[in-house]
Amino acid sequence: MKLGVLGGTFDPVHTEHLLLAVEAANELALDAVLLLPAPNPPHKSGAVTDYSVRKKMLEAFVSDAADVGIKIIIDETELEFYPEPSYAYKTLGRLAEKYAGDELTYVIGSDSLFKFTTWKNPDAVACTMPICVYPRGSAEGVKEECDRLNALYPGARFFPLDAVTAGVSSSLIRFLTETNQYERAEAFLTPSVYAFIRSHGLYGEYSLLTEKLKSELPPSLYVHSLNTAEWATEHAWLGGVSFDKAFTAAILHDAAKPYSPMFGLSFYPAGTPMPVCHQYDGAVRAREVYGITDGEVLEAIKFHTTAKENMSETGKLIYLADKLEKGRNYPGIDELRTAASRGLNEGVAAVLRHTVGYLLSRGETPDPLTYKAFEWYNNERRQNGSESIG
Ligand SMILES: [Fe+2]
Ligand SMILES: [Fe+2]
Structure with a gap:
């Protein structure tokens, strides 16, 4: 046979x-x-x-x-x-x-x-x-x-x-069920498997968290959060990141945006511009309101806007997911998505180069964390024998 x-x-x-x-x-x-x-x-x-x-x-x-x-x-x-x-x-x-x-x-x-x-x-x-x-x-x-x-x-x-x-992928199906998108999930499952998942309540661990988030965010920000979680869970394998870390960090990354800045609750480094405050607030809100205790997840949320040097795999994944999710559309994004599909380090280096280049071309100063991250990932790539992004 x-x-x-x-x-x-x-x-x-x-x-x-x-x-x-x-x-x-x-x-x-x-x-x-x-x-x-x-x-x-x-x-x-x-x-x-x-x-x-x-x-x-x-x-x-x-x-x-x-x-x-x-x-x-x-x-x-x-x-x-x-x-x-x-x-x-x-x-x-x-x-x-x-x-x-x-x-x-x-x-x-x-x-x-x-x-x-x-x-x-x-x-x-x-x-x-x-x-x-x-x-x-x-x-x-x-x-x-x-x-x-x-x-x-x-x-x-x-x-x-x-x-x-x-x-x-199985991750896509799980993302869909965790976010209560059962009609989309059903299309990727055979009838008896779908019925089994529904009748046993599988893959719904975060459905309440997702419902709560939906009730708290403006619709467009909720859609962006969903898209970010879809990108992150789909690409998590690139960094060996678990579904749980990828999903919780991505879905909650902007959880504090409508409430930010939360003066007195968060610590902001001196000179933090208002639009950046929500990353620090996000980590606090994910912990205090959504009960997230995983330090790597909280850290990924805390630096999702600026990036920083030496991020964890979850940190890199969320930084990229936020910038490259399917609802984003800006010149050069296709090249950035291609770079990210080759690996998280390559993706982060490319997005940082793009961001720093864009800001400098407009006469704006990048956030110090972003600039340090840009230099760090540039060096990281050189050490790995890849082409310089400088
Ligand atoms: Fe954000
Ligand atoms: Fe975002």
Whole structure:
């Protein structure tokens, strides 16, 4: 039998997984696709939904997929390694034994492809079975990266699927449910999985927080906050930031804007201009009114306008999300979005260069924190061997 191997957290499983199973089955002439849920995924930061709940969603998904004409099987090989993280090199080795008479192809997304060299024992993963890559959102650079890895790991066979998927992610679905946008979420879920999520109240941990925020912000600022949280949760993987940190910092980053400046409650460095006060007030309000205690989240809110030197991954993510969310439109933003898609440091450096350049061109003085951050990320990039942004 020809089998495709599709691993993941499936938190939750969604229509892109279905599309992918269909496309891989068609292009590779597969007899069946194995779905391998990871009990303890090594690449995820933050909590994941309980394995038994994710497995029930997968069962609902398989029953919904029965009509598409391909066989999908839930394979629980990775339970053998629990509670150790389920590294791909171990899983693939075990599958090669278990399905010794079958022809296996490992299927991964292009986001994983571009981080492949950071995986544990990548040479072992690369050489156990052929690796088929599905381009998520865009096929740009995928073929080239496959060729590069084939040259890097002798015996490896990376190759791309022709189909390009829409780039729907579990993070997007979770963002939608946490913000009570169930109609949009439903479009990305199979019927039984959607029904399961609703009936079990999954992915609604922050729905009350979101409702409260909505009642406190002017509509346009609420939409900006939603857009910022969508960008942040979608790009959190770039910095290994958990959904919870990305979501809470982004959705609350402007929570104090209608109330700022909150003299007597916040501390503002000398000379802070009025429009900047809301970042300091925001951290206070997130803590006092919304009960946020995560120091990294509060710090990210506190410097989301100015940026600062040596930000945490969450700090960089929120700074970028605020400037690049889909409602923003200013000259040069497309280039900044492209830079950010290559990495948080590169994105922050580009946005700071843009901001400082814009202010200087208008004869305005950048905030001292912004200017220091500009210099710091410029140096950071030089140390990393990237081109200077100066
Ligand atoms: Fe702001
Ligand atoms: Fe903002």
